Amino acid sequence: MTPRRGTRVALLADLREAASSCRECPLGARATQTVWGEGPVNSPLMLVGEQPGDREDLAGRPFVGPAGTLLDRALERLGWTRERLYVTNAVKHFKYELRGKRRMHKSPGQLELLACHHWLEGEIEAVRPQAAVALGSTAARALMGRPVKVLSERGRWLVREDGLRVLVTLHPSALLRGDPASRERDFEAWLADLEQATAAASSAEASPAPTKAAARSRSRSGPDGARSPKPPPGT
Numbered sequence: 001m002t003p004r005r006g007t008r009v010a011l012l013a014d015l016r017e018a019a020s021s022c023r024e025c026p027l028g029a030r031a032t033q034t035v036w037g038e039g040p041v042n043s044p045l046m047l048v049g050e051q052p053g054d055r056e057d058l059a060g061r062p063f064v065g066p067a068g069t070l071l072d073r074a075l076e077r078l079g080w081t082r083e084r085l086y087v088t089n090a091v092k093h094f095k096y097e098l099r100g101k102r103r104m105h106k107s108p109g110q111l112e113l114l115a116c117h118h119w120l121e122g123e124i125e126a127v128r129p130q131a132a133v134a135l136g137s138t139a140a141r142a143l144m145g146r147p148v149k150v151l152s153e154r155g156r157w158l159v160r161e162d163g164l165r166v167l168v169t170l171h172p173s174a175l176l177r178g179d180p181a182s183r184e185r186d187f188e189a190w191l192a193d194l195e196q197a198t199a200a201a202s203s204a205e206a207s208p209a210p211t212k213a214a215a216r217s218r219s220r221s222g223p224d225g226a227r228s229p230k231p232p233p234g235t
């Protein structure tokens, strides 16, 4: 039986509360706070980034820095708002190295990704999106459980063992770091990737029929509605 929405809201709240004190890898002790995902529990589309940055770590919210501003610009062009999406990260604490007083972003390692994996799967279990977008290679690896070459796979749909469709594209930070001369062209290409995902989510929202992913999800659910977890990345 698929859990009722109220049950899923409670599940998400319980997970968030538990993750707020997580110390399952060393990142929890160094960062300011856990940055949990944001968005409605019945969102048709989940966007997954890598990890919170400096601004997100301080604010306790995902995608509030420059990358988030670029994401909002893209969503506006696509006629979507952040409020319709569930936005989260593969790793919930900010990893950084100090250079003087500045905290410089450092990519999470495989052990940190593995340790944090169950939190992301918990969010997927609660939200049950119709589709997901992997923003960058860390997110793609976390969602698919294997390394994904983003540059060759971008704009393509991948399908997880549980039936969830995942569109792979760049992280907005990659666009911000890119060649300024091609920034607008790169933005338009990124927008085209994202448009596939928003279009798929919109059509799933409009269709009353259960999607293949939802049907498969139910078939994999246990008596309490719990879905079989996806293997952790790299296994």
Ligand code: SF4
Binding pocket: 019, 022, 023, 024, 025, 026, 027, 028, 029, 034, 091, 092, 093, 112, 115, 116, 119
């Ligand atoms: S990064 Fe993830 S696994 Fe590591 S302490 Fe934070 S919430 Fe826990």
